[in-house]
Amino acid sequence: ISGEAKDVLSQTLDPRFEEQVPRLTNWLRSKFNYTDANAQQEAIEQAAKAANNPAYAKARRDGLGGVMDQELIELSQAPPMQDAIKAAIRQAQTKSAPDVAQGAEALTARWMSPDGKPTIEMWDLVKRQLDQEINVAKRAGRTEDVSDLMGIKSTLVGKLDVAVPSYAQARQGAAGFFRAENALEAGQKFVNENFAIPQTRQALAQMSQSERRLFEDGFTSRFVETLQKIPDRADVVRR
Numbered sequence: 001i002s003g004e005a006k007d008v009l010s011q012t013l014d015p016r017f018e019e020q021v022p023r024l025t026n027w028l029r030s031k032f033n034y035t036d037a038n039a040q041q042e043a044i045e046q047a048a049k050a051a052n053n054p055a056y057a058k059a060r061r062d063g064l065g066g067v068m069d070q071e072l073i074e075l076s077q078a079p080p081m082q083d084a085i086k087a088a089i090r091q092a093q094t095k096s097a098p099d100v101a102q103g104a105e106a107l108t109a110r111w112m113s114p115d116g117k118p119t120i121e122m123w124d125l126v127k128r129q130l131d132q133e134i135n136v137a138k139r140a141g142r143t144e145d146v147s148d149l150m151g152i153k154s155t156l157v158g159k160l161d162v163a164v165p166s167y168a169q170a171r172q173g174a175a176g177f178f179r180a181e182n183a184l185e186a187g188q189k190f191v192n193e194n195f196a197i198p199q200t201r202q203a204l205a206q207m208s209q210s211e212r213r214l215f216e217d218g219f220t221s222r223f224v225e226t227l228q229k230i231p232d233r234a235d236v237v238r239r
Contacts, residue, residue, distance in 0.1 A: 020236040025224045032220060033213035040217060041135050044182045045128065047173075047210045055170035063120020063164040066113030072159055080145075081126075081152055084133065088125035120164045127156060157181070173211070177203035183211035187218025191226060 034040040075081055092111050111122040118126075130153045137145040161168035171181060178186035178195065190200070204212060230236060 021227050021230055024236055025227055028220050028224050028227075032217050034217055036139070040184055040214065041131055043210050043214055044131075044184060047183065047208055047214065055166065055173070059164055059167040059170040060119070060121045062166045063123075063160075064109070064113060066115065066117025066119055067123060067160060067163040068117040069159070071155070075152060075155055078152060080130070080133065080149055081156075084126045084129040087129045088122065091125050091129075092122060120160060120167050123156070123160055124167070127153060127160070130156070173207075175203075175207075175211070175215075183207055183214035184218040187215035187220075188222040190215075190219055191222040 034043050076085060109119075111119055113119055130149055134146055134149045134153065137149060157168075157171075169176065173182075175181065175183050175186040177199065178189050178193075180186035180189055186203075189195075204215065207215065227236065
């Protein structure tokens, strides 16, 4: 009825309405279990060790024959891959130090097959080093480097999964239901992909507490990205 009254209400309500997204996303960010990429990656590795030790042990046994083909040879020539391999070799030397009493042959067999191919355990160290480099690039905002590193990692993991299927099972654990590599990625996928709720509950029930927290963080981070794409004048609640 009163245009003046409408103006007074609009001056109060419109800015509040338009600030739905930043207000909600700030609240969501306050709910993260792991506050940064480093903490998340450490949690991912700890969860894998705790939940999938038997599975990783099987993968290591299955992969003692080594994995190498022409595509991996070519991939290994990429500078980021060379850096990851060098770092993995240093890690292997550190891990081997307490076991020197076993002798050089036993130590070599852990990382290289008799015909000189890297074992699955060696490749796993390379993969973990790539994960660390990806997190460093993300924090620095180096989008192009992140894309390159993700491409290298994807190719590497794809080859290893085909060569040693038990490695894929060990790495994914309960997150395999979501076609994800870990619980963090599973939570991200759950935002925009259709997963049946009963089966999702079963998959979550198989996760450890730390994996569930990673799932929550993955969901929250991807949900925040989705909210930020909503126009200012849209009703966030309806989305």
